[in-house]
Amino acid sequence: xxxxxxxxxxxxxxxxxxxxxxxxxxxxxxxxxxxxxxxxxxxxxxxxxxxxxxxxxxxxxxxxxxxxxxxxxxxxxxxxxxxxxxxxxxxxxxxxxxxxxxxxxxxxxxxxxxxxxxxxxxxxxxxxxxxxxxxxxxxxxxxxxxxxxxxxxxxxxxxxxxxxxxxxxxxxxxxxxxxxxxxxxxxxxxxxxxxxxxxxxxxxxxxxxxxxxxxxxxxxxxxxxxxxxxxxxxxxxxxxxxxxxxxxxxxxxxxxxxxxxxxxxxxxxxxxxxxxxxxxxxxxxxxxxxxxxxxxxxxxxxxxxxxxxxxx
Amino acid sequence: xxxxxxxxxxxxxxxxxxxxxxxxxxxxxxxxxxxxxxxxxxxxxxxxxxxxxxxxxxxxxxxxxxxxxxxxxxxxxxxxxxxxxxxxxxxxxxxxxxxxxxxxxxxxxxxxxxxxxxxxxxxxxxxxxxxxxxxxxxxxxxxxxxxxxxxxxxxxxxxxxxxxxxxxxxxxxxxxxxxxxxxxxxxxxxxxxxxxxxxxxxxxxxxxxxxxxxxxxxxxxxxxxxxxxxxxxxxxxxxxxxxxxxxxxxxxxxxxxxx
Ligand SMILES: Cc1cc2nc3c(=O)[nH]c(=O)nc-3n(C[C@H](O)[C@H](O)[C@H](O)COP(=O)(O)OP(=O)(O)OC[C@H]3O[C@@H](n4cnc5c(N)ncnc54)[C@H](O)[C@@H]3O)c2cc1C
Ligand SMILES: Cc1cc2nc3c(=O)[nH]c(=O)nc-3n(C[C@H](O)[C@H](O)[C@H](O)COP(=O)(O)O)c2cc1C
Ligand code: FES
Numbered sequence: 001x002x003x004x005x006x007x008x009x010x011x012x013x014x015x016x017x018x019x020x021x022x023x024x025x026x027x028x029x030x031x032x033x034x035x036x037x038x039x040x041x042x043x044x045x046x047x048x049x050x051x052x053x054x055x056x057x058x059x060x061x062x063x064x065x066x067x068x069x070x071x072x073x074x075x076x077x078x079x080x081x082x083x084x085x086x087x088x089x090x091x092x093x094x095x096x097x098x099x100x101x102x103x104x105x106x107x108x109x110x111x112x113x114x115x116x117x118x119x120x121x122x123x124x125x126x127x128x129x130x131x132x133x134x135x136x137x138x139x140x141x142x143x144x145x146x147x148x149x150x151x152x153x154x155x156x157x158x159x160x161x162x163x164x165x166x167x168x169x170x171x172x173x174x175x176x177x178x179x180x181x182x183x184x185x186x187x188x189x190x191x192x193x194x195x196x197x198x199x200x201x202x203x204x205x206x207x208x209x210x211x212x213x214x215x216x217x218x219x220x221x222x223x224x225x226x227x228x229x230x231x232x233x234x235x236x237x238x239x240x241x242x243x244x245x246x247x248x249x250x251x252x253x254x255x256x257x258x259x260x261x262x263x264x265x266x267x268x269x270x271x272x273x274x275x276x277x278x279x280x281x282x283x284x285x286x287x288x289x290x291x292x293x294x295x296x297x298x299x300x301x302x303x304x305x306x307x308x309x310x311x312x
Numbered sequence: 313x314x315x316x317x318x319x320x321x322x323x324x325x326x327x328x329x330x331x332x333x334x335x336x337x338x339x340x341x342x343x344x345x346x347x348x349x350x351x352x353x354x355x356x357x358x359x360x361x362x363x364x365x366x367x368x369x370x371x372x373x374x375x376x377x378x379x380x381x382x383x384x385x386x387x388x389x390x391x392x393x394x395x396x397x398x399x400x401x402x403x404x405x406x407x408x409x410x411x412x413x414x415x416x417x418x419x420x421x422x423x424x425x426x427x428x429x430x431x432x433x434x435x436x437x438x439x440x441x442x443x444x445x446x447x448x449x450x451x452x453x454x455x456x457x458x459x460x461x462x463x464x465x466x467x468x469x470x471x472x473x474x475x476x477x478x479x480x481x482x483x484x485x486x487x488x489x490x491x492x493x494x495x496x497x498x499x500x501x502x503x504x505x506x507x508x509x510x511x512x513x514x515x516x517x518x519x520x521x522x523x524x525x526x527x528x529x530x531x532x533x534x535x536x537x538x539x540x541x542x543x544x545x546x547x548x549x550x551x552x553x554x555x556x557x558x559x560x561x562x563x564x565x566x567x568x569x570x571x
Contacts, residue, residue, distance in 0.1 A: 029539040069534065269539075272356075
C-alpha cells in the first residue's frame with residue numbers, strides 16, 4: 001500500500017489533502033458529508049479579533065471554470081470562535097490536522113488572535129491570511145515586503161506552534177515574499193489565495209457582487225496556482241501548501257511535483273463534497289501505478305528541460 | 313431533521329410544462345425519504361466538466377413519492393438552468409439534500425400559498441403533504457403571462473388542488489397580482505415564494521391583516537450546506553444570516569424588508 005503520510009511541522013499528516021479556508025466553515029458544517037478524520041486536515045474560516053459582518057449579497061457567482069466570491073471575511077470573532085467553534089474541532093478531530101486561518105487590520109490584531117488561541121487545544125497551528133482580496137485592507141500585508149516581515153517576526157515571537165503564511169498571487173515576485181516569510185521565521189507557506197476579479201450583469205449594467213469585486217477561484221486558476229507554487233517552493237526550504245483549482249488527483253499531483261508538500265481543496269468541495277477522498281484515492285492509485293513508495297518522494301520531483309531559460 | 317446526503321440521481325423523466333420550463337423527475341431514494349416541504353437540493357453535473365452549471369444550483373423539492381422519486385419544476389434562467397433543463401432520461405445528476413429549513417404548518421389554520429412563477433414549486437409538495445394530514449390548502453399562483461403558466465393538469469395531480477390563477481396581463485386566469493382580491497376570511501397562515509417585489513407585497517399584506525407569514529427566499533448559493541456564507545439575507549436584527557441553513561424558509565418577522 002502506497003504511503004500518503006508525511007511528517008511536517010513536527011507531526012504526521014495522514015494524507016496531503018486538506019480543506020481550504022473559507023470553504024469548509026469550522027469543520028462541523030461538513031461533518032455529515034466528508035469523512036474528516038480520513039483526510040489530511042482542514043483550515044478554518046478566517047478568525048479576526050472582532051466579529052466581522054461581511055459584505056452585502058450577492059456574495060458568490062459562477063464564472064467560467066470556477067467562481068467569484070466576496071464574502072468579506074464574515075466570522076464570529078476570536079471570543080466566539082474559542083468558545084463555540086474550537087471545542088467541536090477539539091472533540092471530533094484527532095487524526096485530521098487543523099490550522100486556524102487568521103486575519104487582522106494591524107499587527108496587533110493578528111497578534112491578539114494568535115495569542116488568544118495559542119494556549120487552547122484542538123488545533124495544530126496558524127495560517128496567516130495576508131491575501132484576502134475582498135476587504136479593503138485584505139492584502140495590505142501580503143503586498144508590502146516590510147509590513148509582511150514585521151508581521152511574521154511579531155507572530156513568531158508569540159507562538160511556537162506551526163506558523164504558515166498564505167500568500168497572495170497578486171504580486172510580480174512571489175519568490176521574494178516567500179523568502180521574507182522564511183527569514184522572519186515562518187514554518188510554511190500556503191500558495192495561493194484567490195485572484196481579484198469582477199463580473200458585470202450587462203442587463204442591469206451593475207456589478208454582480210454586492211462588493212463590486214471579489215476573488216476568483218476554481219479550476220480556472222489552476223495553472224497560475226501551480227506556477228506560483230513552483231516559484232515559491234523553489235525559493236525556500238520550508239514546506240509549501242499548494243492551493244488553487246484542485247478537483248482531481250492529477251491536479252493535486254501537479255502541485256506536489258511543483259514542490260508542494262500538502263494541498264488544499266476549496267471550490268471543488270461545493271461541487272462535490274466527495275472530492276477530497278476521491279483526490280486522495282487518485283493520488284494513491286498514481287503512486288501504485290508508478291511504483292512510488294512514499295508521497296514525499298514526489299514532492300518537487302519535476303523534471304525540467306535542460307538549459308532552462310531565466311524565468312521572470 | 314436528517315443529515316443531507318450526496319448521491320448521483322438518475323433522470324427518470326423530463327417534460328415541458330410551460331415555456332422554458334420542465335418537470336424533471338429523479339430517482340433519489342435517500343433524499344425522497346428524508347425530505348420535508350420547503351426544503352431544497354443542490355443539483356449539479358459533478359466535477360469532471362467545468363461547463364455551467366459548475367457550481368450546483370438550488371432547486372425546491374416539488375414532489376416526492378414512496379418509490380424514491382423526486383420531482384422538480386425547473387425554469388430556464390441562464391446558462392446553468394439551460395443545461396439542466398436539457399437532461400434526458402438515463403442521465404445522472406449530482407444531488408445534495410435535503411437541505412434547509414422546511415415550512416412549519418400549524419394544524420389549526422388553513423394554509424394559503426402565494427406563488428410567483430417558479431415559486432410554485434415548493435407549494436406542490438406543501439399542498440400534497442398538508443392535505444394528506446387533513447389541512448385545508450389553497451394556492452394562488454401568478455405569472456407574467458399565460459404562456460408561462462405551468463401545465464395545470466400536472467399541478468392538480470401533484471398538489472391535489474386547482475390553483476387560483478392570476479396573470480399580470482390577464483391573458484390567462486384573472487388579471488392581477490397574487491395578493492389582489494384575496495379572500496382572507498378564514499384568517500389563514502400565509503406561505504409565499506416568488507420574486508422579491510412579490511415577497512415584499514406579501515409582507516405588507518400579512519402585516520396589514522395581522523396574519524402569520526412564512527417566506528422562502530432566493531439568494532445565490534455556493535455550498536448549500538452552511539460553509540461558504542455566500543447565501544446571506546439580512547435578519548431583522550441587521551445581521552447577514554445564511555439562507556441555506558437558517559432558511560430558505562423564514563418567518564417574515566425574522567428578516568429585514570426594504571420597503
Ligand atoms: C432555495 C432555492 C430554491 C429554488 N428553487 C427553484 C425551483 O424550484 N425552480 C427553479 O426553476 N428555480 C429555483 N431556484 C432558482 C434557481 O436556483 C436559479 O434560477 C438558478 O440558480 C439560475 O442559474 P443559471 O445558471 O441558469 O443562471 P445564471 O444567471 O446564469 O447564474 C449565474 C449565477 O447566479 C446564480 N443565480 C442566479 N439566479 C439565482 C436565483 N434565483 N437563485 C439562486 N441563485 C441564482 C447561479 O447560481 C449562478 O451562480 C431556487 C433558488 C433557491 C435559492
Ligand atoms: C467562498 C470562499 C471563501 C474563502 N474564504 C477564505 C478565508 O476566509 N481565508 C482565506 O485565507 N482564504 C479564503 N478563500 C480562499 C481559498 O481558501 C483558496 O485559497 C482559493 O479559493 C483557491 O482554491 P480553490 O480554487 O480550490 O477554491 C475563500 C475561497 C472561497 C471560494
Ligand atoms: S450557500 Fe454556502 S453557506 Fe449558504
